[in-house]
Amino acid sequence: MIFINALLDYHTHTTHSWDAKNTVGEMCQSAVDKGITEICFTEHFALREGDPCCDYIDFEQYSRDIEFAKDVFQGRLIVKKGLEIGEPHYKRDEINSRIKGQDLDFIIGSVHSIDGVDLKDYIIHRDQISSYRGYFEELLETVSVGDLDVIGHFDLLRRYAFDSSGRYRHADFQELIYEILKKAVSRNIGLEVNTSGFRSSSTEIFPSRAILKEYRDLKGEILTVGSDSHLTDTIGYNIGSVYLMLKQIGFKSVFSFEKRKPKAVEL
Numbered sequence: 001m002i003f004i005n006a007l008l009d010y011h012t013h014t015t016h017s018w019d020a021k022n023t024v025g026e027m028c029q030s031a032v033d034k035g036i037t038e039i040c041f042t043e044h045f046a047l048r049e050g051d052p053c054c055d056y057i058d059f060e061q062y063s064r065d066i067e068f069a070k071d072v073f074q075g076r077l078i079v080k081k082g083l084e085i086g087e088p089h090y091k092r093d094e095i096n097s098r099i100k101g102q103d104l105d106f107i108i109g110s111v112h113s114i115d116g117v118d119l120k121d122y123i124i125h126r127d128q129i130s131s132y133r134g135y136f137e138e139l140l141e142t143v144s145v146g147d148l149d150v151i152g153h154f155d156l157l158r159r160y161a162f163d164s165s166g167r168y169r170h171a172d173f174q175e176l177i178y179e180i181l182k183k184a185v186s187r188n189i190g191l192e193v194n195t196s197g198f199r200s201s202s203t204e205i206f207p208s209r210a211i212l213k214e215y216r217d218l219k220g221e222i223l224t225v226g227s228d229s230h231l232t233d234t235i236g237y238n239i240g241s242v243y244l245m246l247k248q249i250g251f252k253s254v255f256s257f258e259k260r261k262p263k264a265v266e267l
């Protein structure tokens with residue numbers, strides 16, 4: 001029997017993201033219905049030309065919606081305001097000036113493109129090794145200089161490359177993965193465990209258990225868990241079972257964030 005006092009979904013999108021359909025209020029209601037105790041909205045933001053997230057979000061309206069939801073759901077659901085920044089190393093000074101004063105609780109840093117090319121397009125004419133190498137090199141850039149609290153869906157490329165080239169071998173990218181994790185630990189950047197991997201054809205979590213274990217061996221502790229929901233249906237998806245898996249790997253806590261400061265929530 002597992003007893004979980006808190007269920008936190010730290011990766012969700014609403015109509016403030018170009019690719020999501022439900023409002024902040026609808027997502028909050030669904031979270032309450034599903035027994036989620038805390039939700040963090042992580043709307044897309046990126047400044048790469050050609051990226052559909054580029055300049056999509058209206059920060060003022062986003063703030064108003066978050067404040068309204070905090071009021072309406074007070075006592076039933078903790079609501080946090082975050083962003084998922086695509087390639088936070090790219091135009092990082094401009095990103096910093098745009099998000100300054102936005103009073104964010106949390107930032108996920110994600111790689112959705114390599115050398116300015118969308119992941120799905122990048123892999124079309126490349127073999128498995130060069131596709132993943134490109135991806136992890138871009139991620140190393142992100143973690144080295146970006147302003148982020150956690151690395152989003154660490155080995156996301158698997159979502160797109162799995163059907164054409166199957167499962168990648170951790171050993172083929174051991175050094176790069178190790179460098180990324182070491183850099184993350186040294187900059188106090190955590191990992192996001194993203195349960196949308198269960199909904200992709202590889203049916204595994206992002207990142208892989210091997211990466212999570214290596215992060216723990218490097219004394220990394222900061223983890224958030226998120227469903228990457230773009231619809232009400234998937235809020236909280238498999239988060240309880242991931243908590244159990246993290247406990248088995250040896251982690252003692254997941255983390256919530258307030259004004260960019262991590263706080264441990266015991267598993």
Ligand SMILES: [Zn+2]
Nearest residue numbers: 084110152153
């Ligand atoms: Zn993402």
Ligand SMILES: [Zn+2]
Nearest residue numbers: 011013084228
């Ligand atoms: Zn996302």
